Amino acid sequence: MSRLMTxxxxxxxxxxGFALLPFVATxxxxxxxxxxxxxxxxxAIAALALDLILGYGGMVSFGHAAYVGIGAYSVAILSRxxxxxxxxxxxxxxxGAVLFALVTGAISLRTRGIYFIxxxxxxxxxxxxxxxxxxxxxxxxxxxxxARSTLLGRPLxxxxxxxxYVTLAILVALYLLAVAITRSRFGRVLTGARExxxxxxxxxxxxxxxxxxxxxxxxxxxxxAGVMLANQTGFVSPAFMNWHVSGELVVMVVLGGIxxxxxxxxxATIALLLEEWxxxxxxxxxxLFGLILVVIVLASRDGVSGLFRRRxxx
Amino acid sequence: xxxxxVRGLRKAYGALxxxxxxxxxxxxxxxxxxxxxxxxxxxxxxxxLSGQAGSDAGSVRFAGAEMMGQPMHRRVRAGMSRxxxxxxxxPGFTAxxxxxxxxxxxxxxxxxxxxxxxxxxxxNEAAMEALARVGIQDRAHVRAASLSHGEKRQLELAIALxxxxxxxxxxxxxxxxxxxxxxxxxxxxxxxxGSLTLVLIEHDMDAVFALADRISVLVYGRIIATGSPAExxxxxxxxxxxxxxxxxxxxx
Numbered sequence: 001m002s003r004l005m006t007x008x009x010x011x012x013x014x015x016x017g018f019a020l021l022p023f024v025a026t027x028x029x030x031x032x033x034x035x036x037x038x039x040x041x042x043x044a045i046a047a048l049a050l051d052l053i054l055g056y057g058g059m060v061s062f063g064h065a066a067y068v069g070i071g072a073y074s075v076a077i078l079s080r081x082x083x084x085x086x087x088x089x090x091x092x093x094x095x096g097a098v099l100f101a102l103v104t105g106a107i108s109l110r111t112r113g114i115y116f117i118x119x120x121x122x123x124x125x126x127x128x129x130x131x132x133x134x135x136x137x138x139x140x141x142x143x144x145x146x147a148r149s150t151l152l153g154r155p156l157x158x159x160x161x162x163x164x165y166v167t168l169a170i171l172v173a174l175y176l177l178a179v180a181i182t183r184s185r186f187g188r189v190l191t192g193a194r195e196x197x198x199x200x201x202x203x204x205x206x207x208x209x210x211x212x213x214x215x216x217x218x219x220x221x222x223x224x225a226g227v228m229l230a231n232q233t234g235f236v237s238p239a240f241m242n243w244h245v246s247g248e249l250v251v252m253v254v255l256g257g258i259x260x261x262x263x264x265x266x267x268a269t270i271a272l273l274l275e276e277w278x279x280x281x282x283x284x285x286x287x288l289f290g291l292i293l294v295v296i297v298l299a300s301r302d303g304v305s306g307l308f309r310r311r312x313x314x
Numbered sequence: 315x316x317x318x319x320v321r322g323l324r325k326a327y328g329a330l331x332x333x334x335x336x337x338x339x340x341x342x343x344x345x346x347x348x349x350x351x352x353x354x355x356x357x358x359x360x361x362x363l364s365g366q367a368g369s370d371a372g373s374v375r376f377a378g379a380e381m382m383g384q385p386m387h388r389r390v391r392a393g394m395s396r397x398x399x400x401x402x403x404x405p406g407f408t409a410x411x412x413x414x415x416x417x418x419x420x421x422x423x424x425x426x427x428x429x430x431x432x433x434x435x436x437x438n439e440a441a442m443e444a445l446a447r448v449g450i451q452d453r454a455h456v457r458a459a460s461l462s463h464g465e466k467r468q469l470e471l472a473i474a475l476x477x478x479x480x481x482x483x484x485x486x487x488x489x490x491x492x493x494x495x496x497x498x499x500x501x502x503x504x505x506x507x508g509s510l511t512l513v514l515i516e517h518d519m520d521a522v523f524a525l526a527d528r529i530s531v532l533v534y535g536r537i538i539a540t541g542s543p544a545e546x547x548x549x550x551x552x553x554x555x556x557x558x559x560x561x562x563x564x565x566x
Contacts, residue, residue: 185418185426185434192415195404198366202402203477204390204419213425 005308011175011262014269018168022161034160035232040272041167042229045174047252047264049221052178054250055259056187057214058194062117063104063124064249067219069241070096071226073131076143076236086149086157086166086227093223100127101219105212121243128241142237149231157231167228171265174221178261181217190214255296257305266304317342317481317511318363323372325362325535332358333369334535340481340528345503345512347522350532351555356515357399359532360485363513364396365389376481391420395479399486399515401466405459409450409469412458413441416476444472447505449498464495471502481511488518500525523547531555 005013018037025033046068053059071093078089104123108116137143148157157163181187192200193207200207230236239245248271256267274292278285300306318340325333332355340346350356361367363374365386374381376394384392404412417440418424418431431437445451448468453461458469467487474482487503488496500521506512507525516522522529523543530540533555539546546552 180428180430183430183432184428185422185424185431187427188411188415188418188431189424192404192407195406196402199402199404199473200415201366201386202364202390202396202398203416203473204387205424206385206387210424 007260007262010305010308014262014265015168015172015175018171019165022164031160034164036272036276038160038164038167038232039229040269041164041171042225042232043249043252043272044265044268045167045171045228046222046225047249047256047268048171048175048178048261049218049225050249051253051256051259051261051264052181052221053211053214053218054253055261055264056182056194057190057211059109059211059215060117060250061108061120061215061218062243062246062250063120063122063127064218064222065241065243065245066100066124066127067097067222068226068229068245069127069131069238070100071223071228072230072236072240073137073226074223075149075227075230076137076145079145079147079149080137080143084147084150085153086151086231089149089227090224093227094220097219097223098216101216102212105215105219109208109211109215121246124241124246125243128238128243131238131241138237140238142235142239145230145234145236148234149227163228163231167232170224170228174224175261175265178221181214182261186210186213251293255293255303257300257303260302260305263303263305270304315342316340317377318513319373319375320363321373321375323359323362323374324370325358325367326370331535333362336372336532336535336537338530338537338540340511340513342480342511343508344527345507345514345525347514347516347526347529348532349516349519349522349529354532355535356532357485360396360483360513360515364394364483366396390477390479393478393480394483395474395477395481396483397470397474397485397487399489401463401470403458403466403469403473405457407458408455409445409458409461409465409472410438410441410454412469413444413472413476414438416473417441417444420478441472441476444476445469447475448472448502464491467491467495468499468502471499475506479510481513482506484512484514484516486515486517488516488521496521 021037022034025031046064050061050064053061074092074096075089078092108119111119132140147155148163151157157166189205189210193210197207226240252267252271253264255271257263274289275285278288296303316339320336320338323333323336348356358367362369365384369382376392379392381389414437417437421437442451442454445454448471450465450468453465461469471487487499491499503512503525526543528540529543529546530537531546531552538555539549539552
């Protein structure tokens with residue numbers, strides 16, 4: 001399939017745009033722009049994580065908010081215990097996510113299709129209600145962070161711009177990692193298992209092991225998003241794990257185009273920008289948002305990414 | 315030496331016994347055809363032997379090792395591969411990738427996350443070789459979904475060959491192929507004879523009698539006769555149960 005723009009060029013363009021954004025914000029004198037953009041980057045990480053299993057593994061997880069929440073709570077819990085380092089927060093989030101993904105993935109992957117969707121949702125809801133009942137951390141109301149994570153023992157992330165660039169660097173690194181994974185031996189087996197699991201068994205693969213591994217990698221990546229988003233909002237509550245968030249992540253992936261990774265980043269960007277702008281126009285912005293989603297999906301099955309692709313199919 | 319020994323194999327769907335106390339012995343290096351009327355249980359037998367379908371009872375010994383209870387992917391790794399009657403390929407992959415992933419299954423492990431697999435020359439070369447063997451090497455970079463039906467049948471065989479089986483179970487490899495494509499596939503099977511063991515299910519009797527070293531006749535889930543093509547042709551029981559029926563009502 002020929003494209004008007006290769007994914008590599010599109011990625012360069014998109015990430016350069018993000019890199020330049022703080023300067024544009026300074027020129028416009030709009031410091032809020034950097035705050036919104038940090039939120040976008042955080043969600044882009046989570047959407048990227050979801051696209052890895054949804055787009056390449058055919059696993060529609062409707063519970064990815066749980067991993068974002070696990071990342072966010074690692075910041076809250078470790079900070080209260082006096083551990084403020086960003087690296088420690090990321091590691092704790094990843095460890096928690098790996099554990100949760102291993103257990104829930106091993107069970108969810110016994111099912112397919114709609115049942116997989118429902119089971120991942122059910123597990124995420126269990127995590128949600130676990131944190132709702134966790135009164136030590138504010139239960140339903142959540143907990144306000146006293147400070148952002150520290151970097152090299154210093155409060156560098158208190159500067160909005162530094163937080164933004166650190167989040168961007170993490171997004172780019174995870175994007176490159178995800179691209180490498182999809183092109184590797186592992187990625188080929190994962191994609192093959194999506195295309196035709198029986199065929200993969202008939203050449204000697206057990207799809208389950210590969211799918212579970214991908215599920216765990218994806219969960220770990222999504223927890224990184226949670227750590228960064230918690231730092232951005234300065235507040236952690238079960239709302240991070242709300243099933244709405246899981247749904248929004250699926251919307252972002254579909255909006256951007258399933259299964260090309262960069263689409264997830266673009267989808268997160270567009271979804272959150274629309275949310276901001278339409279929110280200014282009317283409080284019924286979700287109605288307009290829905291309409292736009294319908295139009296994009298109807299216009300191109302590959303979401304926004306498909307619009308950059310030459311139509312060579314009849 | 316017998317590479318495959320099946321004893322007392324059973325499978326029932328409710329009251330219907332699809333495989334009924336079946337015994338089968340396949341000698342190493344032979345092409346062993348299994349023929350029988352529609353509904354005799356041929357495809358079910360292949361599914362049971364390959365591990366795709368479970369069995370109610372019995373024993374399947376492959377190269378001396380018991381395979382009962384082993385899932386399909388383990389049996390493949392042990393050297394027992396199959397092709398499908400209804401083409402089963404990875405439609406979004408190119409023909410080359412379809413075969414390369416099968417090569418990958420037996421060449422090292424696949425928990426490698428960073429190196430691009432498309433650049434692994436060893437995989438691509440072995441895959442290209444398998445494609446050349448079935449005669450579709452010039453279609454290597456075409457998406458499998460875009461191949462013609464006959465080419466898909468050839469690809470199906472190339473994928474199975476790429477797993478380097480000692481025993482290859484072929485479930486109607488000629489189904490739906492044109493005369494020329496069938497010729498090609500028959501040529502491939504003839505070339506394979508001797509280098510590995512083939513169990514062939516096929517409706518094309520000309521092909522079966524031209525290729526097979528031994529033939530077993532399967533009727534209602536039981537093997538009613540096994541022998542050389544000449545013996546089977548002359549067996550009155552077989553003629554009554556199957557070949558006669560065939561001449562009375564020719565199958566499509």
